[in-house]
Amino acid sequence: MANTMQFDLVTPERKLASFAAGEVQIPGADGDLTAMEGHAPLITSLRPGVLRATGPDGLKSFVVSGGFAEVTATGVSVLAERAVPIEEATGTIIDQMLDEARSLAAAALPEDRDAALKLVHDIEMLRGTVAI
Amino acid sequence: MPSLKDLKNRIGSVKSTRKITKAMQMVAAAKLRRAQDAAEAARPYAERMEAVMAGLAASVGGSDSAPRLLAGTGSDQVQLLVVMTAERGLCGGFNSTIVRLARAKAHELIARGKTVKILTVGKKGREQLRRDFGHLMIGHVDLSDVKRMGYSNAQGIAKDILARFDAGEFDVATIFFNRFQSVISQVPTAQQIIPAVFEGEAGASTLYDYEPSEEGILADLLPRGVATQIFTALLENAASEQGARMSAMDNATRNAGEMIDRLTIVYNRSRQAAITKELIEIISGAEAL
Numbered sequence: 390m391a392n393t394m395q396f397d398l399v400t401p402e403r404k405l406a407s408f409a410a411g412e413v414q415i416p417g418a419d420g421d422l423t424a425m426e427g428h429a430p431l432i433t434s435l436r437p438g439v440l441r442a443t444g445p446d447g448l449k450s451f452v453v454s455g456g457f458a459e460v461t462a463t464g465v466s467v468l469a470e471r472a473v474p475i476e477e478a479t480g481t482i483i484d485q486m487l488d489e490a491r492s493l494a495a496a497a498l499p500e501d502r503d504a505a506l507k508l509v510h511d512i513e514m515l516r517g518t519v520a521i
Numbered sequence: 522m523p524s525l526k527d528l529k530n531r532i533g534s535v536k537s538t539r540k541i542t543k544a545m546q547m548v549a550a551a552k553l554r555r556a557q558d559a560a561e562a563a564r565p566y567a568e569r570m571e572a573v574m575a576g577l578a579a580s581v582g583g584s585d586s587a588p589r590l591l592a593g594t595g596s597d598q599v600q601l602l603v604v605m606t607a608e609r610g611l612c613g614g615f616n617s618t619i620v621r622l623a624r625a626k627a628h629e630l631i632a633r634g635k636t637v638k639i640l641t642v643g644k645k646g647r648e649q650l651r652r653d654f655g656h657l658m659i660g661h662v663d664l665s666d667v668k669r670m671g672y673s674n675a676q677g678i679a680k681d682i683l684a685r686f687d688a689g690e691f692d693v694a695t696i697f698f699n700r701f702q703s704v705i706s707q708v709p710t711a712q713q714i715i716p717a718v719f720e721g722e723a724g725a726s727t728l729y730d731y732e733p734s735e736e737g738i739l740a741d742l743l744p745r746g747v748a749t750q751i752f753t754a755l756l757e758n759a760a761s762e763q764g765a766r767m768s769a770m771d772n773a774t775r776n777a778g779e780m781i782d783r784l785t786i787v788y789n790r791s792r793q794a795a796i797t798k799e800l801i802e803i804i805s806g807a808e809a810l
Contacts, residue, residue: 399569401672401752403562419732432573433732434741456745457738459573459729468569470672470745 392426395464396442398451400472406442406449413465414441415458424460431460435469437486437511450475452515454486480516487512525795528788532781539777545611546770553704553763559670560701560756567753574746575719576729577739588736590683590743593716594692599636601659601691602627603682603714605698605754606646607762608665613769615699615707615762616645622709623697627654638691642678642755659690670759675752682751683744686715698754699761705768707761714750717743 396410412425416438424431437454442465455470473482490512494505523531581587604623606616623646627637639654641647642662651658662678664670682694694715699707731738 397565399566401563401566401675401749402559404565417732429730430728431730431732432577432738434738457573457742459569466569468566468573 394424394426394462396444397464397466398440398442398453398469398472399466400469405451405472405474406444408442408444408446410465411443413443413467414439415460415465415467416440416453417458424458424465427462428460430462431458433458433460435467437490437508437515439475439515440467440469440472452478452483454512483512483516487516525788525791528784528791532784532788535777535780535784539774539781542770542773542777546767546774549612549763549767549770553760553767556670556756556760556763557701560753560760563753563756567749570742570746570749571719574717574739574742577735577742578717578719581735581739588740588743590686590715590747591717591739594689596692597635599638599691599693600630601638601640601682601685601694601715603640603642603678603694603696603751604646604650605696605758606641606643606649607758608644608663609762610645611769612762612766613772615765616643616649618707618709619697619699620646620649622711623650624653626695626697626711627657640682643758659685670752670755672748672752675755676748678751678755679744679748682715683747691715696751696754698758699765701757701760701764704764707765712750712754714747717746 393409393411396406396408396413397404398406412423414421414423415433416436417433418436419433421438422431422433434457435453435455438452440451440453442449442451451469451472451474453467453469453472456468458465458467471486487509490505490509494509578591581591602623604619606619610616623639627639630637637654637657638659639650639657640660640662641650641658643664647658647661660681662681664674667674685691686694693713695711695713697709697711700710701707
Protein backbone atom coordinates (compact mmCIF):
# COMPACT_ATOMS: atom_id res chain seq x y z
CA MET A 390 0.00 0.00 0.00
CA ALA A 391 1.77 3.09 -1.20
CA ASN A 392 -0.52 5.89 -0.23
CA THR A 393 -1.95 5.75 3.24
CA MET A 394 -3.52 8.22 5.57
CA GLN A 395 -4.14 8.36 9.28
CA PHE A 396 -7.49 6.87 10.27
CA ASP A 397 -8.95 7.49 13.72
CA LEU A 398 -12.25 6.29 15.06
CA VAL A 399 -13.21 7.74 18.42
CA THR A 400 -16.33 7.58 20.52
CA PRO A 401 -17.01 9.64 23.63
CA GLU A 402 -15.88 6.75 25.79
CA ARG A 403 -12.80 5.45 24.02
CA LYS A 404 -10.58 5.44 21.00
CA LEU A 405 -11.66 2.49 18.93
CA ALA A 406 -9.16 2.47 16.11
CA SER A 407 -6.13 4.38 14.98
CA PHE A 408 -4.01 3.16 12.08
CA ALA A 409 -2.74 4.01 8.63
CA ALA A 410 -5.48 3.22 6.17
CA GLY A 411 -5.45 2.99 2.42
CA GLU A 412 -9.10 3.81 2.02
CA VAL A 413 -12.05 4.45 4.28
CA GLN A 414 -15.68 3.95 3.32
CA ILE A 415 -17.90 6.30 5.26
CA PRO A 416 -21.69 6.09 5.55
CA GLY A 417 -22.36 9.79 5.11
CA ALA A 418 -25.72 11.40 5.74
CA ASP A 419 -26.08 12.26 2.06
CA GLY A 420 -24.74 8.95 0.80
CA ASP A 421 -21.76 6.68 1.16
CA LEU A 422 -18.35 7.93 0.19
CA THR A 423 -14.88 6.53 0.06
CA ALA A 424 -12.01 8.67 1.23
CA MET A 425 -8.46 8.07 0.05
CA GLU A 426 -5.26 9.95 0.48
CA GLY A 427 -5.45 13.41 -1.06
CA HIS A 428 -9.21 13.73 -0.66
CA ALA A 429 -10.53 17.28 -0.55
CA PRO A 430 -11.23 18.48 3.00
CA LEU A 431 -14.74 17.49 3.95
CA ILE A 432 -16.90 17.27 7.02
CA THR A 433 -19.97 15.12 6.80
CA SER A 434 -22.43 13.88 9.35
CA LEU A 435 -22.98 10.16 9.61
CA ARG A 436 -26.03 8.03 9.23
CA PRO A 437 -26.22 4.69 11.02
CA GLY A 438 -24.28 2.27 8.87
CA VAL A 439 -21.11 0.31 8.40
CA LEU A 440 -17.75 2.03 8.26
CA ARG A 441 -14.99 0.12 6.46
CA ALA A 442 -11.32 0.92 6.62
CA THR A 443 -8.51 -0.92 4.85
CA GLY A 444 -5.53 -0.96 7.15
CA PRO A 445 -2.27 -2.85 7.46
CA ASP A 446 -4.15 -5.83 8.93
CA GLY A 447 -6.74 -5.92 6.18
CA LEU A 448 -10.29 -4.68 6.15
CA LYS A 449 -11.79 -3.52 9.43
CA SER A 450 -15.50 -2.84 9.70
CA PHE A 451 -17.39 -0.99 12.37
CA VAL A 452 -21.04 -0.33 12.96
CA VAL A 453 -21.37 3.39 13.65
CA SER A 454 -24.23 5.72 14.43
CA GLY A 455 -24.46 9.43 15.07
CA GLY A 456 -21.65 11.90 14.83
CA PHE A 457 -19.52 13.06 11.94
CA ALA A 458 -16.42 12.35 9.92
CA GLU A 459 -13.67 14.82 9.18
CA VAL A 460 -11.73 14.10 6.01
CA THR A 461 -8.53 15.89 5.11
CA ALA A 462 -5.86 15.14 2.55
CA THR A 463 -3.78 13.30 5.12
CA GLY A 464 -6.30 11.68 7.39
CA VAL A 465 -9.81 10.71 8.34
CA SER A 466 -11.18 11.10 11.84
CA VAL A 467 -14.55 9.70 12.60
CA LEU A 468 -16.29 10.91 15.73
CA ALA A 469 -19.18 8.56 16.25
CA GLU A 470 -21.61 8.70 19.11
CA ARG A 471 -21.70 4.95 19.10
CA ALA A 472 -19.37 2.53 17.36
CA VAL A 473 -18.68 -1.17 17.71
CA PRO A 474 -16.47 -3.52 15.70
CA ILE A 475 -18.70 -5.47 13.39
CA GLU A 476 -17.75 -8.76 15.03
CA GLU A 477 -19.25 -7.49 18.28
CA ALA A 478 -22.35 -5.99 16.69
CA THR A 479 -24.93 -8.53 17.73
CA GLY A 480 -28.61 -8.39 17.04
CA THR A 481 -29.23 -7.11 20.55
CA ILE A 482 -27.15 -3.99 20.07
CA ILE A 483 -28.81 -3.15 16.79
CA ASP A 484 -32.25 -3.91 18.12
CA GLN A 485 -31.51 -1.59 21.00
CA MET A 486 -30.53 1.15 18.54
CA LEU A 487 -33.69 0.45 16.57
CA ASP A 488 -35.86 0.72 19.66
CA GLU A 489 -34.29 4.03 20.56
CA ALA A 490 -34.78 5.37 17.06
CA ARG A 491 -38.40 4.20 16.98
CA SER A 492 -39.27 5.83 20.28
CA LEU A 493 -37.54 8.98 19.03
CA ALA A 494 -39.61 8.90 15.85
CA ALA A 495 -42.79 8.38 17.83
CA ALA A 496 -42.04 11.40 20.01
CA ALA A 497 -40.70 13.61 17.22
CA LEU A 498 -42.30 16.90 16.30
CA PRO A 499 -43.90 16.96 12.84
CA GLU A 500 -40.97 18.84 11.30
CA ASP A 501 -38.47 16.33 12.67
CA ARG A 502 -40.51 13.26 11.85
CA ASP A 503 -39.00 12.70 8.42
CA ALA A 504 -35.48 12.73 9.81
CA ALA A 505 -36.45 10.38 12.63
CA LEU A 506 -38.18 7.97 10.27
CA LYS A 507 -35.14 8.01 8.02
CA LEU A 508 -33.06 7.09 11.05
CA VAL A 509 -35.31 4.11 11.74
CA HIS A 510 -35.11 3.08 8.12
CA ASP A 511 -31.30 3.41 8.09
CA ILE A 512 -31.00 1.16 11.10
CA GLU A 513 -33.38 -1.38 9.59
CA MET A 514 -31.20 -1.44 6.49
CA LEU A 515 -28.16 -1.82 8.69
CA ARG A 516 -29.72 -4.78 10.42
CA GLY A 517 -30.12 -6.42 7.06
CA THR A 518 -26.50 -5.79 6.12
CA VAL A 519 -24.89 -7.04 9.27
CA ALA A 520 -24.81 -10.81 9.35
CA ILE A 521 -26.36 -11.85 12.63
CA MET B 522 -8.91 10.96 84.30
CA PRO B 523 -10.42 8.15 82.25
CA SER B 524 -10.09 4.67 83.65
CA LEU B 525 -7.76 2.10 82.14
CA LYS B 526 -10.70 0.24 80.67
CA ASP B 527 -12.05 3.39 79.02
CA LEU B 528 -8.67 4.08 77.47
CA LYS B 529 -8.42 0.57 76.17
CA ASN B 530 -11.86 0.80 74.56
CA ARG B 531 -10.96 4.15 73.07
CA ILE B 532 -7.78 2.78 71.51
CA GLY B 533 -9.74 -0.15 70.14
CA SER B 534 -12.30 2.10 68.50
CA VAL B 535 -9.71 4.43 66.96
CA LYS B 536 -7.92 1.39 65.62
CA SER B 537 -11.00 0.16 63.83
CA THR B 538 -11.62 3.66 62.48
CA ARG B 539 -8.13 3.62 61.09
CA LYS B 540 -8.79 0.30 59.42
CA ILE B 541 -11.87 1.71 57.74
CA THR B 542 -10.20 4.90 56.53
CA LYS B 543 -7.25 2.91 55.29
CA ALA B 544 -9.54 0.61 53.34
CA MET B 545 -11.45 3.57 51.90
CA GLN B 546 -8.20 5.16 50.82
CA MET B 547 -7.14 2.05 48.97
CA VAL B 548 -10.54 1.65 47.31
CA ALA B 549 -10.41 5.30 46.25
CA ALA B 550 -6.93 4.81 44.81
CA ALA B 551 -8.13 1.90 42.70
CA LYS B 552 -11.22 3.80 41.56
CA LEU B 553 -9.12 6.86 40.83
CA ARG B 554 -7.03 4.91 38.36
CA ARG B 555 -10.13 3.77 36.54
CA ALA B 556 -11.67 7.23 36.58
CA GLN B 557 -8.47 8.76 35.25
CA ASP B 558 -8.27 6.22 32.46
CA ALA B 559 -11.88 6.96 31.52
CA ALA B 560 -11.21 10.70 31.50
CA GLU B 561 -8.12 10.14 29.37
CA ALA B 562 -10.01 7.94 26.91
CA ALA B 563 -12.70 10.56 26.47
CA ARG B 564 -10.30 13.39 25.74
CA PRO B 565 -9.62 12.86 22.01
CA TYR B 566 -13.32 12.89 21.18
CA ALA B 567 -14.00 16.03 23.20
CA GLU B 568 -11.01 17.84 21.71
CA ARG B 569 -11.88 17.00 18.11
CA MET B 570 -15.48 17.86 18.70
CA GLU B 571 -14.55 21.23 20.13
CA ALA B 572 -12.13 21.98 17.29
CA VAL B 573 -14.65 21.19 14.58
CA MET B 574 -17.43 23.09 16.32
CA ALA B 575 -15.20 26.10 16.86
CA GLY B 576 -14.39 26.12 13.16
CA LEU B 577 -18.05 25.86 12.24
CA ALA B 578 -19.10 28.43 14.77
CA ALA B 579 -16.57 30.90 13.41
CA SER B 580 -17.99 30.63 9.91
CA VAL B 581 -21.69 30.44 10.77
CA GLY B 582 -21.75 32.41 14.02
CA GLY B 583 -22.09 35.86 12.47
CA SER B 584 -25.13 35.10 10.37
CA ASP B 585 -28.69 35.67 11.49
CA SER B 586 -29.62 32.07 10.89
CA ALA B 587 -27.17 30.83 13.53
CA PRO B 588 -28.79 28.20 15.76
CA ARG B 589 -30.01 29.40 19.12
CA LEU B 590 -27.70 27.02 20.96
CA LEU B 591 -24.81 29.02 19.53
CA ALA B 592 -26.19 32.54 19.29
CA GLY B 593 -28.22 32.41 22.48
CA THR B 594 -31.69 33.78 22.98
CA GLY B 595 -30.52 37.36 22.88
CA SER B 596 -30.95 37.77 26.61
CA ASP B 597 -29.19 36.60 29.75
CA GLN B 598 -32.03 37.20 32.16
CA VAL B 599 -32.69 33.63 33.26
CA GLN B 600 -29.61 31.73 34.28
CA LEU B 601 -29.48 28.00 34.84
CA LEU B 602 -26.76 26.71 37.13
CA VAL B 603 -26.06 23.02 36.78
CA VAL B 604 -24.23 22.01 39.94
CA MET B 605 -22.48 18.68 39.62
CA THR B 606 -21.33 17.06 42.84
CA ALA B 607 -20.76 13.62 44.24
CA GLU B 608 -23.32 11.19 45.56
CA ARG B 609 -21.28 10.49 48.66
CA GLY B 610 -19.44 12.43 51.28
CA LEU B 611 -16.18 11.66 53.07
CA CYS B 612 -14.15 13.19 50.29
CA GLY B 613 -12.64 16.24 51.91
CA GLY B 614 -13.61 19.57 50.47
CA PHE B 615 -14.69 18.14 47.14
CA ASN B 616 -18.39 18.88 47.36
CA SER B 617 -18.17 22.09 49.35
CA THR B 618 -15.74 23.77 46.94
CA ILE B 619 -18.16 23.26 44.06
CA VAL B 620 -21.10 24.37 46.12
CA ARG B 621 -19.23 27.43 47.35
CA LEU B 622 -18.42 28.49 43.80
CA ALA B 623 -22.00 27.94 42.67
CA ARG B 624 -23.39 29.78 45.66
CA ALA B 625 -21.14 32.79 45.06
CA LYS B 626 -22.21 32.86 41.43
CA ALA B 627 -25.88 32.58 42.36
CA HIS B 628 -25.63 35.45 44.86
CA GLU B 629 -23.81 37.58 42.31
CA LEU B 630 -26.45 36.93 39.65
CA ILE B 631 -29.30 37.61 42.03
CA ALA B 632 -27.63 40.86 43.08
CA ARG B 633 -27.54 41.86 39.42
CA GLY B 634 -31.25 41.24 39.18
CA LYS B 635 -31.12 38.02 37.19
CA THR B 636 -33.38 35.08 37.67
CA VAL B 637 -31.49 32.02 38.85
CA LYS B 638 -32.56 28.42 38.43
CA ILE B 639 -30.61 25.51 39.79
CA LEU B 640 -30.37 21.96 38.55
CA THR B 641 -28.37 19.62 40.72
CA VAL B 642 -26.56 16.49 39.69
CA GLY B 643 -25.51 14.40 42.67
CA LYS B 644 -27.07 14.21 46.09
CA LYS B 645 -24.51 16.18 48.07
CA GLY B 646 -24.92 19.39 46.11
CA ARG B 647 -28.66 19.30 46.48
CA GLU B 648 -28.42 18.80 50.24
CA GLN B 649 -26.09 21.75 50.65
CA LEU B 650 -27.91 24.13 48.33
CA ARG B 651 -31.42 23.29 49.42
CA ARG B 652 -31.15 25.38 52.55
CA ASP B 653 -30.36 28.65 50.75
CA PHE B 654 -31.83 28.15 47.31
CA GLY B 655 -34.51 25.50 47.80
CA HIS B 656 -37.10 27.63 46.00
CA LEU B 657 -34.85 28.05 42.95
CA MET B 658 -34.31 24.36 42.31
CA ILE B 659 -35.99 23.08 39.21
CA GLY B 660 -34.71 19.56 39.14
CA HIS B 661 -32.29 16.94 40.29
CA VAL B 662 -30.46 14.16 38.53
CA ASP B 663 -29.78 11.13 40.65
CA LEU B 664 -26.69 9.16 39.72
CA SER B 665 -26.43 7.07 42.87
CA ASP B 666 -27.23 3.86 40.99
CA VAL B 667 -24.58 4.47 38.37
CA LYS B 668 -21.61 2.18 38.80
CA ARG B 669 -19.66 3.34 35.79
CA MET B 670 -20.18 6.75 34.33
CA GLY B 671 -21.18 6.24 30.71
CA TYR B 672 -21.91 8.56 27.84
CA SER B 673 -25.58 7.67 28.13
CA ASN B 674 -25.69 9.32 31.57
CA ALA B 675 -24.39 12.53 30.05
CA GLN B 676 -26.86 12.21 27.20
CA GLY B 677 -29.71 11.91 29.68
CA ILE B 678 -28.69 15.09 31.48
CA ALA B 679 -28.10 16.92 28.19
CA LYS B 680 -31.51 15.89 26.92
CA ASP B 681 -33.13 17.24 30.05
CA ILE B 682 -31.28 20.56 29.78
CA LEU B 683 -31.93 20.91 26.06
CA ALA B 684 -35.63 20.22 26.52
CA ARG B 685 -35.77 22.97 29.11
CA PHE B 686 -33.89 25.30 26.77
CA ASP B 687 -36.27 24.58 23.92
CA ALA B 688 -39.15 25.25 26.24
CA GLY B 689 -37.65 28.65 26.95
CA GLU B 690 -37.03 28.00 30.62
CA PHE B 691 -33.64 29.71 30.65
CA ASP B 692 -31.24 31.76 28.50
CA VAL B 693 -27.81 30.80 29.76
CA ALA B 694 -26.62 27.53 31.26
CA THR B 695 -23.43 27.08 33.26
CA ILE B 696 -22.07 23.85 34.66
CA PHE B 697 -20.12 23.65 37.90
CA PHE B 698 -17.69 20.82 38.51
CA ASN B 699 -14.20 20.07 39.78
CA ARG B 700 -11.47 19.82 37.19
CA PHE B 701 -8.97 17.14 38.08
CA GLN B 702 -5.37 18.31 38.29
CA SER B 703 -3.78 15.89 40.68
CA VAL B 704 -4.63 13.82 43.70
CA ILE B 705 -4.12 16.79 45.96
CA SER B 706 -5.51 19.50 43.76
CA GLN B 707 -8.90 19.79 42.12
CA VAL B 708 -10.02 23.09 40.69
CA PRO B 709 -13.68 24.07 41.00
CA THR B 710 -14.69 25.29 37.56
CA ALA B 711 -17.66 27.09 36.07
CA GLN B 712 -18.18 26.54 32.38
CA GLN B 713 -20.86 28.07 30.20
CA ILE B 714 -22.41 25.49 27.89
CA ILE B 715 -25.41 27.31 26.46
CA PRO B 716 -24.94 29.41 24.39
CA ALA B 717 -21.78 27.63 23.35
CA VAL B 718 -18.51 29.47 23.83
CA PHE B 719 -15.21 28.40 22.37
CA GLU B 720 -11.87 29.20 23.84
CA GLY B 721 -9.50 30.93 21.49
CA GLU B 722 -10.16 31.95 17.96
CA ALA B 723 -10.33 29.10 15.53
CA GLY B 724 -7.92 29.80 12.73
CA ALA B 725 -9.53 29.10 9.38
CA SER B 726 -6.70 26.72 8.53
CA THR B 727 -8.55 24.38 6.21
CA LEU B 728 -11.56 25.12 4.09
CA TYR B 729 -13.87 22.18 4.38
CA ASP B 730 -16.70 21.05 2.20
CA TYR B 731 -19.73 20.39 4.32
CA GLU B 732 -22.27 17.69 3.78
CA PRO B 733 -25.21 18.25 4.06
CA SER B 734 -24.58 21.94 4.89
CA GLU B 735 -22.73 23.99 7.47
CA GLU B 736 -25.95 24.88 9.25
CA GLY B 737 -27.20 21.32 9.09
CA ILE B 738 -24.05 19.90 10.61
CA LEU B 739 -23.85 22.60 13.22
CA ALA B 740 -27.47 22.04 14.24
CA ASP B 741 -26.68 18.36 14.54
CA LEU B 742 -23.44 18.89 16.42
CA LEU B 743 -24.43 21.51 18.99
CA PRO B 744 -26.65 19.21 21.07
CA ARG B 745 -23.92 16.56 20.89
CA GLY B 746 -21.44 19.20 22.00
CA VAL B 747 -23.54 19.90 25.09
CA ALA B 748 -23.63 16.20 25.90
CA THR B 749 -19.89 15.92 25.34
CA GLN B 750 -19.12 18.82 27.65
CA ILE B 751 -21.34 17.35 30.33
CA PHE B 752 -19.71 13.96 29.86
CA THR B 753 -16.25 15.50 30.21
CA ALA B 754 -17.38 17.31 33.35
CA LEU B 755 -18.83 14.11 34.81
CA LEU B 756 -15.58 12.25 34.20
CA GLU B 757 -13.42 15.06 35.58
CA ASN B 758 -15.71 15.14 38.59
CA ALA B 759 -15.48 11.40 39.11
CA ALA B 760 -11.69 11.50 39.00
CA SER B 761 -11.59 14.53 41.30
CA GLU B 762 -13.94 12.90 43.77
CA GLN B 763 -11.76 9.82 44.09
CA GLY B 764 -8.62 11.95 44.29
CA ALA B 765 -10.13 14.11 47.02
CA ARG B 766 -11.38 11.07 48.90
CA MET B 767 -8.00 9.42 48.65
CA SER B 768 -6.14 12.36 50.17
CA ALA B 769 -8.85 12.95 52.78
CA MET B 770 -8.70 9.31 53.86
CA ASP B 771 -4.92 9.38 53.84
CA ASN B 772 -5.04 12.29 56.28
CA ALA B 773 -7.65 10.54 58.39
CA THR B 774 -5.53 7.40 58.56
CA ARG B 775 -2.49 9.39 59.61
CA ASN B 776 -4.47 11.29 62.26
CA ALA B 777 -5.89 8.07 63.63
CA GLY B 778 -2.34 6.67 63.85
CA GLU B 779 -1.15 9.70 65.78
CA MET B 780 -4.15 9.48 68.08
CA ILE B 781 -3.48 5.82 68.77
CA ASP B 782 0.14 6.63 69.66
CA ARG B 783 -0.95 9.36 72.03
CA LEU B 784 -3.62 7.24 73.66
CA THR B 785 -1.21 4.33 74.04
CA ILE B 786 1.25 6.55 75.90
CA VAL B 787 -1.48 7.79 78.22
CA TYR B 788 -2.63 4.21 78.72
CA ASN B 789 0.87 2.92 79.55
CA ARG B 790 1.54 5.82 81.90
CA SER B 791 -1.64 5.33 83.85
CA ARG B 792 -1.10 1.59 84.05
CA GLN B 793 2.42 2.19 85.37
CA ALA B 794 1.07 4.75 87.83
CA ALA B 795 -1.47 2.25 89.10
CA ILE B 796 1.21 -0.43 89.55
CA THR B 797 3.51 2.00 91.33
CA LYS B 798 0.67 3.08 93.58
CA GLU B 799 -0.15 -0.48 94.55
CA LEU B 800 3.50 -1.26 95.24
CA ILE B 801 3.85 1.79 97.47
CA GLU B 802 0.75 0.72 99.35
CA ILE B 803 2.12 -2.79 99.90
CA ILE B 804 5.57 -1.59 100.93
CA SER B 805 4.32 1.07 103.28
CA GLY B 806 1.87 -1.44 104.72
CA ALA B 807 4.74 -3.89 105.33
CA GLU B 808 6.91 -1.17 106.90
CA ALA B 809 4.18 -0.19 109.28
CA LEU B 810 4.15 -3.64 110.84
